[in-house]
Amino acid sequence: DTEVTQTPKHLVMGMTNKKSLKCEQHMGHRAMYWYKQKAKKPPELMFVYSYEKLSINESVPSRFSPECPNSSLLNLHLHALQPEDSALYLCASSQEDRATEAFFGQGTRLTVV
Amino acid sequence: AQSVTQLGSHVSVSEGALVLLRCNYSSSVPPYLFWYVQYPNQGLQLLLKYTSAATLVKGINGFEAEFKKSETSFHLTKPSAHMSDAAEYFCAVIRGGRRALTFGSGTRLQVQP
Numbered sequence: 001d002t003e004v005t006q007t008p009k010h011l012v013m014g015m016t017n018k019k020s021l022k023c024e025q026h027m028g029h030r031a032m033y034w035y036k037q038k039a040k041k042p043p044e045l046m047f048v049y050s051y052e053k054l055s056i057n058e059s060v061p062s063r064f065s066p067e068c069p070n071s072s073l074l075n076l077h078l079h080a081l082q083p084e085d086s087a088l089y090l091c092a093s094s095q096e097d098r099a100t101e102a103f104f105g106q107g108t109r110l111t112v113v
Numbered sequence: 114a115q116s117v118t119q120l121g122s123h124v125s126v127s128e129g130a131l132v133l134l135r136c137n138y139s140s141s142v143p144p145y146l147f148w149y150v151q152y153p154n155q156g157l158q159l160l161l162k163y164t165s166a167a168t169l170v171k172g173i174n175g176f177e178a179e180f181k182k183s184e185t186s187f188h189l190t191k192p193s194a195h196m197s198d199a200a201e202y203f204c205a206v207i208r209g210g211r212r213a214l215t216f217g218s219g220t221r222l223q224v225q226p
Contacts, residue, residue, distance in 0.1 A: 056213060102213075102214055107155070
């Protein structure tokens with residue numbers, strides 16, 4: 001199983017809503033990532049978890065709150081988002097080794113209205 | 114800090130023609146380099162990776178890339194383009210001491226019949 005599964009695939013939320021994005025992998029990877037991708041742009045790193053601990057936060061606004069409940073799951077909690085937060089949110093995972101590749105999920109297309 | 118630059122935001126080739134997508138890296142030490150492909154509204158899929166084992170790297174779908182230290186380049190090639198190759202291609206590097214990928218700006222490949 002080399003899949004990273006993200007749910008939901010599409011999400012529309014209002015600026016006062018609270019929602020969560022979910023990501024799951026069963027490859028035994030101990031590093032998991034959230035990336036944000038705006039239209040016609042490359043993915044930009046948001047957070048990195050290593051062995052279920054947050055290791056990198058790329059100065060992301062606090063309205064985005066990551067959580068890693070266990071080694072297979074990664075969540076991104078959303079609250080009081082702005083329309084400019086609309087984007088494709090990608091989850092990825094990798095082994096704890098600099099030479100190995102990251103496996104990406106299909107992404108969640110988020111629209112904030 | 115290590116980074117990659119992709120020359121040409123759009124490349125158009127005819128079906129059956131050579132594909133050449135350019136990527137140059139900026140690093141004082143040999144980096145770990147990757148090429149990913151992204152189809153519309155999809156996640157990213159690894160095409161190939163360079164980890165210093167061999168300078169000519171073969172990937173999936175007939176793609177290959179050659180690491181040239183003297184030119185600080187890692188260009189992606191395919192001898193004969195197929196219509197199904199039309200997509201966005203990203204060169205990426207593991208950045209510094211961090212575990213996460215940093216992506217180039219991307220090149221959109223268009224394949225004409």
